[in-house]
Amino acid sequence: MSFADSELELLRRPRRVFTFTIPVIMDSGKVKIFNGYRVQYNDALGPTKGGLRFHPEVNLEEVKTLAFLMALKSALVGIPFGGAKGGIEVDVRELSGKELERLSRGFIREAHPFIGERVDIPAPDVNTDEKIMGYMVDEYSKIKGEFVPGVVTGKPILLGGSLGRTEATALGGSYVLNKYLETIKKEPKDTSVVIQGFGNVGSNIARILHDDGFKILAISDVNGAIYKKEGLDIKEIFSMQTENGVIPNVKKVNKLTNKEMLELDCDVLIPAALSHQIMADNAGNIKAKIILEMANEPVAPNADTILRKKGITVIPDVLANAGGVIVSYFEWVQNTSNNYWSKEKVYKELESRIIEALSLLLEKYNKLDKEEDMRSVAYSIALEKILKAEKFRGRLK
Numbered sequence: 124m125s126f127a128d129s130e131l132e133l134l135r136r137p138r139r140v141f142t143f144t145i146p147v148i149m150d151s152g153k154v155k156i157f158n159g160y161r162v163q164y165n166d167a168l169g170p171t172k173g174g175l176r177f178h179p180e181v182n183l184e185e186v187k188t189l190a191f192l193m194a195l196k197s198a199l200v201g202i203p204f205g206g207a208k209g210g211i212e213v214d215v216r217e218l219s220g221k222e223l224e225r226l227s228r229g230f231i232r233e234a235h236p237f238i239g240e241r242v243d244i245p246a247p248d249v250n251t252d253e254k255i256m257g258y259m260v261d262e263y264s265k266i267k268g269e270f271v272p273g274v275v276t277g278k279p280i281l282l283g284g285s286l287g288r289t290e291a292t293a294l295g296g297s298y299v300l301n302k303y304l305e306t307i308k309k310e311p312k313d314t315s316v317v318i319q320g321f322g323n324v325g326s327n328i329a330r331i332l333h334d335d336g337f338k339i340l341a342i343s344d345v346n347g348a349i350y351k352k353e354g355l356d357i358k359e360i361f362s363m364q365t366e367n368g369v370i371p372n373v374k375k376v377n378k379l380t381n382k383e384m385l386e387l388d389c390d391v392l393i394p395a396a397l398s399h400q401i402m403a404d405n406a407g408n409i410k411a412k413i414i415l416e417m418a419n420e421p422v423a424p425n426a427d428t429i430l431r432k433k434g435i436t437v438i439p440d441v442l443a444n445a446g447g448v449i450v451s452y453f454e455w456v457q458n459t460s461n462n463y464w465s466k467e468k469v470y471k472e473l474e475s476r477i478i479e480a481l482s483l484l485l486e487k488y489n490k491l492d493k494e495e496d497m498r499s500v501a502y503s504i505a506l507e508k509i510l511k512a513e514k515f516r517g518r519l520k
């Protein structure tokens with residue numbers, strides 16, 4: 124896809140960038156100041172939408188890239204949102220529950236003039252969950268003097284959350300993977316899978332794919348990976364009580380480092396943790412045949428060509444993990460119409476939206492004789508829509 128200079132100029136920079144300092148009174152009585160960011164990258168297709176992450180390494184450049192990816196993701200799957208992302212520099216393991224609540228409310232106090240259900244709608248992302256969204260909707264509603272559930276998505280069900288939102292990202296990824304394998308005539312029972320990350324997305328996709336009949340060879344958390352050549356007993360692992368995001372102490376498995384796990388021989392590798400896990404220096408060692416990107420940007424841009432030359436198919440994040448924002452859209456529709464859906468309806472609508480986007484993508488991709496990767500095709504579909512909307516708005520010629 125080629126662009127006019129004016130198009131490039133418009134796409135290259137985010138529309139709005141906010142940086143916040145958020146003072147929080149810690150349990151000790153001392154005040155600590157946290158840095159926060161929100162980038163509203165592009166709003167041609169509607170209010171900006173995207174997660175808010177809590178991580179010590181969050182920085183503005185990364186948030187800008189992720190906000191751009193959100194704009195592409197929403198455009199690709201055809202939901203009426205632009206793209207945004209936010210982050211707060213914090214190690215959540217160092218905060219008490221009360222401190223975390225004060226930080227979440229503090230973010231809303233700083234950001235409330237710039238967000239809103241028709242402006243910019245945050246959601247969970249790395250280390251943020253429905254509990255945090257609950258505090259945020261409460262704080263925002265307090266400031267506005269009325270209940271505004273549509274200002275954030277990924278809320279607890281009782282505060283206007285959608286059934287199926289928690290598992291939506293993983294479920295969307297499983298629909299995409301199953302359908303893609305069907306097109307290459309491969310059965311789940313003959314497909315081995317390695318999953319990096321045991322947070323909301325990694326743990327849910329492990330459970331769902333195991334139920335679908337896939338053989339899960341390895342899973343990992345921040346401490347490392349566990350591996351079993353014959354396939355892990357995922358049911359047993361889930362029956363053991365564990366802390367969120369942490370794999371329980373399973374017996375009779377091999378322990379691997381994260382790096383060793385990424386390089387295992389398998390059919391499908393699912394990075395479901397942080398970005399840039401597969402880079403130019405380890406892409407050459409990847410033995411998987413398919414990479415399903417469930418994290419945002421787990422394959423660094425400098426690794427894409429290496430993987431394509433090795434014949435590895437990367438199903439890009441903007442499609443693979445779009446289930447989250449699709450069900451966020453359903454949640455917003457339910458909030459703004461005050462009409463709530465059954466879980467069956469959410470699942471059915473999610474499946475049809477994400478499969479339609481996959482089919483459109485494959486139709487274009489398969490015509491290209493593999494001289495382009497799936498990511499570039501997905502980007503061009505999304506960018507075409509964004510640029511068309513910019514033209515309809517009269518912001519581009």
Ligand code: GLU
Nearest residue numbers: 173174246248447448451
């Ligand atoms: N954080 C998720 C993502 O990166 C969900 C965003 C949303 O629901 O707005 O896609």
